[in-house]
Amino acid sequence: MNCIIASTSTVHGSNYLAYLKEALEELYKDVSEIIFIPYARPGGISHDEYTQKAKEGLAFLNKEVKGLHKFEDPAEALQSAQALFTGGGNTFLLVSQLYNQKVLTPLKKAIESGTPYLGTSAGSNICGLTMGTTNDMPIVYPPSFKTLGILEFNLNPHYLDPDPTSTHKGETRETRIKEFHHMNAMPVVGLREGSWLRVKNNDIILEGGLNARIFEKDEEPYEVENGTSLKDLE
Amino acid sequence: MNCIIASTSTVHGSNYLAYLKEALEELYKDVSEIIFIPYARPGGISHDEYTQKAKEGLAFLNKEVKGLHKFEDPAEALQSAQALFTGGGNTFLLVSQLYNQKVLTPLKKAIESGTPYLGTSAGSNICGLTMGTTNDMPIVYPPSFKTLGILEFNLNPHYLDPDPTSTHKGETRETRIKEFHHMNAMPVVGLREGSWLRVKNNDIILEGGLNARIFEKDEEPYEVENGTSLKDLE
Numbered sequence: 012m013n014c015i016i017a018s019t020s021t022v023h024g025s026n027y028l029a030y031l032k033e034a035l036e037e038l039y040k041d042v043s044e045i046i047f048i049p050y051a052r053p054g055g056i057s058h059d060e061y062t063q064k065a066k067e068g069l070a071f072l073n074k075e076v077k078g079l080h081k082f083e084d085p086a087e088a089l090q091s092a093q094a095l096f097t098g099g100g101n102t103f104l105l106v107s108q109l110y111n112q113k114v115l116t117p118l119k120k121a122i123e124s125g126t127p128y129l130g131t132s133a134g135s136n137i138c139g140l141t142m143g144t145t146n147d148m149p150i151v152y153p154p155s156f157k158t159l160g161i162l163e164f165n166l167n168p169h170y171l172d173p174d175p176t177s178t179h180k181g182e183t184r185e186t187r188i189k190e191f192h193h194m195n196a197m198p199v200v201g202l203r204e205g206s207w208l209r210v211k212n213n214d215i216i217l218e219g220g221l222n223a224r225i226f227e228k229d230e231e232p233y234e235v236e237n238g239t240s241l242k243d244l245e
Numbered sequence: 246m247n248c249i250i251a252s253t254s255t256v257h258g259s260n261y262l263a264y265l266k267e268a269l270e271e272l273y274k275d276v277s278e279i280i281f282i283p284y285a286r287p288g289g290i291s292h293d294e295y296t297q298k299a300k301e302g303l304a305f306l307n308k309e310v311k312g313l314h315k316f317e318d319p320a321e322a323l324q325s326a327q328a329l330f331t332g333g334g335n336t337f338l339l340v341s342q343l344y345n346q347k348v349l350t351p352l353k354k355a356i357e358s359g360t361p362y363l364g365t366s367a368g369s370n371i372c373g374l375t376m377g378t379t380n381d382m383p384i385v386y387p388p389s390f391k392t393l394g395i396l397e398f399n400l401n402p403h404y405l406d407p408d409p410t411s412t413h414k415g416e417t418r419e420t421r422i423k424e425f426h427h428m429n430a431m432p433v434v435g436l437r438e439g440s441w442l443r444v445k446n447n448d449i450i451l452e453g454g455l456n457a458r459i460f461e462k463d464e465e466p467y468e469v470e471n472g473t474s475l476k477d478l479e
Binding site: 020022023024052054101103104142143145146152156171178179180181182186187188189191192193194204 | 286
C-alpha cells in the first residue's frame with residue numbers, strides 16, 4: 012500500500028493541503044491523473060464544488076483531477092485509477108455514499124493493490140476498521156459503520172487534547188474514546204492536526220512532526236513520537 | 246405532557262442536577278417513585294453505578310429511585326411508572342438499548358400520557374425526531390436514528406458557540422448543524438448548558454435564563470430568549 016492518511020486537510024494559518032505539499036509530490040510522483048472522492052461534502056457543498064476545491068488545492072502538482080461522481084461506473088473508475096484522494100467532511104455521509112454507490116470494496120481493493128491514496132479527516136477515518144471514532148454528526152444513517160480496514164485500528168482525526176480551562180460539561184475527546192472502548196476492542200490513534208500516517212513498504216509511520224495519542228482498551232492512553240512505526244498496533 | 250428536557254445534568258461549579266433543584270421539586274411533586282433509565286452509561290459506567298449516581302443526585306427529593314435495568318419487563322415498568330428520568334452519556338448506546346429492549350414505544354406512550362419526564366443531555370436528545378444532531382461518538386450501531394419525537398424538532402444539547410480564538414480546524418457546532426440541514430428538514434434547537442425546555446400544558450417554554458439558538462433549513466440561525474414558547478417550531 013502507498014497512502015497518506017492525514018488528520019486534517021488544512022492547518023491553522025495555511026492554505027488547503029499546503030502543509031502536505033512535499034509529501035504529496037512524493038506520493039503522486041508517478042501519476043498523471045488523480046480521482047477525487049467528494050462524497051463527504053464539507054458544509055454541504057456539492058460534489059462539483061468540492062472537486063473544484065480539490066483541483067485548486069492540488070494545482071501545484073500539475074495533474075488531472077477528476078471527481079468520482081462524474082464516472083458512470085464508479086467501481087470501474089476506482090479499479091483503473093492511477094491515484095486517489097478522499098476529502099474530509101461528514102463521515103456518515105461519506106460512508107453512506109460509499110455503500111450506496113457500491114464502491115467500498117473496489118476502493119479497498121484499489122488501495123491494497125498499491126494505488127496511491129490520500130485521505131484527509133473523514134477520508135482518513137474510513138481507513139480504520141470502523142467509523143466508530145469519528146467526531147462528526149450523524150446527519151444520515153449509513154447501512155453499516157464498518158469501513159475500509161486498511162489499518163488494523165481506528166483513527167480519531169483532529170484529535171484535540173482536553174482543555175484544562177474549559178467550563179463546558181460536554182464530553183472531552185478522551186472521555187468519548189473511553190466510552191468507545193467499553194463497547195469495542197480495537198486501538199484508536201488520536202491523530203493531531205498536522206500529523207499523518209505514511210503507509211508504505213509494509214510499514215505505517217507517524218509523520219508531520221507531532222506526537223500522536225494511542226488509546227488501547229483497558230490501558231492508560233500513551234503518546235508516541237513522530238517517526239514511530241504503528242504497524243504492530245492492533 | 247409534563248417534561249423537563251435539559252441541555253446538561255450539571256453546570257460548571259455546581260453538583261450533579263443541583264441547578265435543576267427547584268424545577269425538579271415541581272416536576273416530581275406528586276410522585277413517590279422515579280424510574281431511572283441508565284442505558285447511556287457516561288464514561289462506560291455500569292447500569293448499577295449510574296443508577297446510584299442518579300439516586301444521590303435526586304436525594305434532596307426524598308423519593309424512591311429505581312433503575313429500569315432491574316425490571317424483568319422494562320416495557321411494563323414504563324407503562325406503570327409514576328415518573329421517569331433518562332440520564333446522559335452516549336446517545337448511540339442509549340438509542341441502541343431502547344430499541345434492543347423494545348422500550349422506545351412504551352417510553353413514548355408513557356411520556357405522552359403525562360408521566361413526568363426528566364431528560365438530560367442524551368436523555369434530552371431522544372425527545373427530538375431523530376438523534377441526528379447528537380454530539381456523541383458512534384460507539385455502537387443502533388437499528389435506527391429515529392427517536393421519541395416528543396418534540397417536532399431536533400435538539401443539540403451542550404450547544405457551544407464557535408470560539409473565535411480557536412486555531413482548531415475541526416468543524417464548529419454551527420457547521421455541523423448546517424451539514425445536517427443539507428440532508429434533513431426539521432429545525433434544530435441549540436440548547437446551551439443551563440437551559441431546559443419545560444413541556445407542560447400543551448406548551449414548550451425555554452427556561453434556565455439563557456438564550457437558545459435556532460437553526461432552520463435554508464435560513465440564518467437566530468436567537469430566542471429565555472421564556473420563549475417553541476410550541477409552533479416544526
